Amino acid sequence: MKELFPLLAGDPELVYLDTAATSQKPKSVIERLERYYRTENANVHRGVYELSEHATRAFEEARRSVARWINASDKEVIFTRGTTEAINLVASSAGHLRLSPGDEILLTVAEHHSNIVPWQIAAQRAGAKVRYIPMTGAMRIDLDAARAMINPRTKFVALAHISNALGVIHPIREVIALAKKVGAWTLIDGAQGAAHLAIDVRELDCDFYAFSGHKAYGPTGIGVLYGKAEHLNAMPPYQGGGDMIERVTLEGSTWNELPSKFEAGTPHIAGAIGLGAAIEFMASLDLPATLAHDRALGVQLLEALTDFPNVKTFVKPGDDWIGIVTFAHASIHPHDLAAICDASKICIRAGHHCAQPLMEVLGVSATARVAPALYNSRSDIEAFLKALRKAEQLFA
Numbered sequence: 151m152k153e154l155f156p157l158l159a160g161d162p163e164l165v166y167l168d169t170a171a172t173s174q175k176p177k178s179v180i181e182r183l184e185r186y187y188r189t190e191n192a193n194v195h196r197g198v199y200e201l202s203e204h205a206t207r208a209f210e211e212a213r214r215s216v217a218r219w220i221n222a223s224d225k226e227v228i229f230t231r232g233t234t235e236a237i238n239l240v241a242s243s244a245g246h247l248r249l250s251p252g253d254e255i256l257l258t259v260a261e262h263h264s265n266i267v268p269w270q271i272a273a274q275r276a277g278a279k280v281r282y283i284p285m286t287g288a289m290r291i292d293l294d295a296a297r298a299m300i301n302p303r304t305k306f307v308a309l310a311h312i313s314n315a316l317g318v319i320h321p322i323r324e325v326i327a328l329a330k331k332v333g334a335w336t337l338i339d340g341a342q343g344a345a346h347l348a349i350d351v352r353e354l355d356c357d358f359y360a361f362s363g364h365k366a367y368g369p370t371g372i373g374v375l376y377g378k379a380e381h382l383n384a385m386p387p388y389q390g391g392g393d394m395i396e397r398v399t400l401e402g403s404t405w406n407e408l409p410s411k412f413e414a415g416t417p418h419i420a421g422a423i424g425l426g427a428a429i430e431f432m433a434s435l436d437l438p439a440t441l442a443h444d445r446a447l448g449v450q451l452l453e454a455l456t457d458f459p460n461v462k463t464f465v466k467p468g469d470d471w472i473g474i475v476t477f478a479h480a481s482i483h484p485h486d487l488a489a490i491c492d493a494s495k496i497c498i499r500a501g502h503h504c505a506q507p508l509m510e511v512l513g514v515s516a517t518a519r520v521a522p523a524l525y526n527s528r529s530d531i532e533a534f535l536k537a538l539r540k541a542e543q544l545f546a
């Protein structure tokens with residue numbers, strides 16, 4: 151697989167184990183971006199000349215690819231800068247629409263900050279309250295607690311499809327079903343989910359699904375918000391500007407139809423087209439086999455880590471786990487470990503993974519995270535273990 155990824159193919163010594171932060175890009179995506187800028191570049195939805203009309207067609211074709219991939223209609227696919235902007239859009243706009251003093255927003259303690267802070271802001275503005283579903287000792291969502299917490303005041307339930315810090319696939323179907331019982335709107339943070347699983351938003355029956363292109367083999371700066379058309383139609387615009395209007399007068403403005411209503415200004419045209427190429431790449435993969443590969447590498451690492459008495463891991467493998475290994479070391483700070491890995495050209499993540507509340511639950515301030523992907527092999531895990539042994543010698 152490394153041969154399909156120019157950055158990895160160009161540097162055989164590099165061991166990239168930080169795919170949960172961002173994936174490497176396949177050649178097909180890089181070439182599509184280059185082709186767009188070399189031969190197709192023009193602004194969209196504006197020009198009456200062929201080059202602009204061609205760019206518009208390519209941009210809208212990318213939207214259709216996304217829509218087909220997640221089983222949505224084109225109008226329900228809003229291009230955003232990424233997961234973060236998509237969640238902010240919903241928390242702000244749907245928050246305005248639905249939240250009153252005393253209402254509740256239900257999240258989990260394992261969320262990425264992107265799926266906490268926008269809701270805290272929305273709650274503060276409306277006088278609503280954010281509540282958090284706890285984790286079980288096995289670092290899985292406590293569904294009994296969720297059942298007890300959801301009530302008629304719950305207006306939104308928002309959670310990650312897959313935890314970026316734990317690699318655990320959350321039981322989103324069960325949570326969506328609970329939310330439906332009280333009429334709460336559900337938002338799934340698919341930043342990690344869309345990169346590993348086939349997504350069918352109709353089958354999930356979630357109200358919103360957000361993801362980033364860059365974690366799913368696509369470019370940075372482009373992401374997707376799926377939302378049910380009836381909700382998006384009812385929600386006020388998130389940002390004002392070009393393209394999102396139907397008519398502007400000095401007295402006021404009216405809004406364009408979906409999806410333009412939520413896409414103010416010149417969009418990331420190349421990014422959307424690159425995301426279309428990334429989706430083609432994902433469609434060419436056997437996603438369950440890829441997941442099994444990543445999980446096997448995670449298991450290889452977890453088993454090897456049992457020989458390191460100073461290492462504490464937090465998650466046991468299961469069918470609901472994608473192979474991400476997060477761990478703490480009794481005497482080596484994750485940042486020191488990451489620096490030692492870097493000296494051997496091994497990229498791992500160290501820190502709180504934008505999930506500080508989860509770190510509190512784990513009883514640490516930071517962890518090291520190894521996130522294997524389709525272009526990693528058993529030898530990459532061995533290279534990491536060698537660096538860990540070296541770090542232990544240095545810090546002994």
Ligand SMILES: Cc1ncc(COP(=O)(O)O)c(C=O)c1O
Pocket residue numbers: 170171231232233234235262264265310312313314339341342362
């Ligand atoms: C679970 C999860 N949610 C949200 C985000 C934020 O994604 P982005 O920075 O691409 O907007 C990330 C990124 O790490 C993530 O892993």
